Amino acid sequence: MKKLFAAILAVCMVLTMAACASGTPSTPAATTAAPTAAADTTASASDTNGDGVYRIGVYNYLAGLPLGTEEDIAFQIALDRYNGKINGEDVEWVIYDTQNNPSEAVTGVQYLIGKGCDAVIGSFQSADVVAAYPYLEEAKIFNLMSGTSGSIVTPDQKYSFRGAFNANLTAKTYVELIQKLGYENVAVFYGQDEASISNYEDIKPLMDAAGLNIVATETGSHLDTDYSAQCMKIVNANPDIVYVVCSGAGVNFVKQLREYGYNGFIMNKDEWMTSHVDVCGEEFSNYIIGVVPYTTYKSLDAAREAGASENVMDFLEKYAEKSGGALPTLGITYRMHDAALIAFEAATKAGTNHDSDALVEACLQINDLQGCGGTIDFTQGDREPLHSFTPIIYCDGGSKTFEKWEADGGYDAYLQNTGRAK
Incomplete structure (x- = not known):
């Protein structure tokens, strides 16, 4: 089995959040942005869907939060750093709303596995991550977990890495x-x-x-x-x-x-x-x-006055430009941006978007990727990106x-x- 996630969104488009009926998987609608330049459609040998697209799944608690819109902008900013394509392929997002329910996280990843995603960005809620990661490990899918609980990174994992910071x-x-x-x-x-x-x-x-x-x-x-x-x-x-x-x-x-x-x-x-x-x-x-490693601010001037890091200021300036002047209201938005960066950097280093083992090996070599949280370094062997x-x-x-x-x-x-x- 290979890959993940619910509501297909083309990159650089408005994220569509799918509603989940209680106890049932959501069936998200796809929203398509204006067409981008055609990419090479020759699929790699391990491209499950055979469409030459880097498909990234995201399962998160979205209902009632501004996270849907905020994470979409964060994803766009991350992709812009790679000129809109990874290894010459378009990126497509598949989004699943867990509705603040760990059982929905499990339903979500099972649904998303069936969608043939090449990588997954997991929920900011650690309980969702704990419930879902075993299915991603079994499916051998490159998995970036956005929870901050120390216990979500475990010795039995191979394909799972933290995409945020370890609060412990x-x-x-x-x-x-x-x-x-x-x-x-x-x-x-x-x-x-x-x-x-x-x-x-x-x-x-x-x-x-x-x-x-x-x-x-x-x-x-x-x-x-x-x-x-x-x-x-x-x-x-x-x-x-x-x-x-x-x-x-x-x-x-x-x-x-x-x-x-x-x-x-x-x-x-x-x-x-x-x-x-x-x-x-x-x-x-x-x-x-x-x-x-980061927090939210009411304005760019307030962020500068507060001594926000150079990395955070760069992100906030780009965010304000894309949002019409608004800034993130959730620290989770920074986590989503950094997790997307890791997914893009690992694929770039691996030279493929569709081989989970190659993505894992490439991720372990990342040691100087600059994200909102600071320097992302996986070479310490703990599958943790941030240490300061x-x-x-x-x-x-x-x-x-x-x-x-x-x-x-x-x-x-x-x-x-x-x-x-x-």
């Missing part, structure tokens, strides 16, 4: 920053999803080894609406700082924690994105820290590196504004 690799940096701030008392809230549990199980031993005092440990589902019990226990424990790891950045928990009076630093495993600010509000979003991360803080209407925020007097202002002793 950031755990050490969070603990070091807590120590740098001179804090001892930490409260933890973790979700009940696979990614959150995995991250909690990684960071707790590091906190213990550093001699930090975990004054409260609370848990709950990201689908809950009432976190009053957890919030009261954490506030009463009077922590110096709170570490949050929960699907969707635990945005509803964070909002309620602020409502219950906690005004100190919150460390969040995920990017604190524009979409999260829309839910929590500006005031409640202040002093939220993430050790991540920067603490970023959201404050006063935007994000900036913690180092820049601190240098600009941010910590002194924090103490003054919150009335906290440290």
Whole structure:
């Protein structure tokens, strides 16, 4: 068996999101853009569909999110770097909406395998990835996983690589920053999803080894609406700082924690994105820290002022040009761009779009691919693309590196504004 994904989209066209009826595979409609220059239609020997097209499947949770449109623009930007074709072939996208349901992720990849995709970009939700990757391994399909849970990359995999960042690799940096701030008392809230549990199980031993005092440990589902019990226990424990790891950045928990009076630093495993600010509000979003390779910004000027990396600025400028001035609202959009880059670079290095073993070997040789997350390097043998991360803080209407925020007097202002002793 070979290849993946639902709704065929020609590259450089508007992404069409297919609706999925509950418990049934979606049957996406294909939207065709204006014709591009004809490519060599001679199919390679291992081109299952025999049409000389590099077919890439994407299964993701799209319903109710702006991700569909945002990831389409991100894919276009990535393909532009390769002049619109890979190994002389057009690229076609097959999109499947998992509807926030891991069982739909399995249905999706089975559907997409039947569509003859040459590579797959997996969901940003780690639970979807865990459920789906065994089918892609069995089908021997080059698979780029966009979840951040440390556990989605496993020793039994051959065809699967991470296409985003491993949040568990950031755990050490969070603990070091807590120590740098001179804090001892930490409260933890973790979700009940696979990614959150995995991250909690990684960071707790590091906190213990550093001699930090975990004054409260609370848990709950990201689908809950009432976190009053957890919030009261954490506030009463009077922590110096709170570490949050929960699907969707635990945005509803964070909002309620602020409502219950906690005004100190919150460390969040995920990017604190524009979409999260829309839910929590500006005031409640202040002093939220993430050790991540990128985040969202309200404007290009804000990104420059915040010290966004050269790679991120290049992406945002191209994104604004294609979108008519808008910028991504989801950090997931950066992940989709980088995963697409990896799929294109691996095929280019391999000299073929249709041989999964060749794509795997080529991917393992990538060591200086510049993506939104920084330098993508798979030569360390861990099938992880990123190994360096920067603490970023959201404050006063935007994000900036913690180092820049601190240098600009941010910590002194924090103490003054919150009335906290440290």
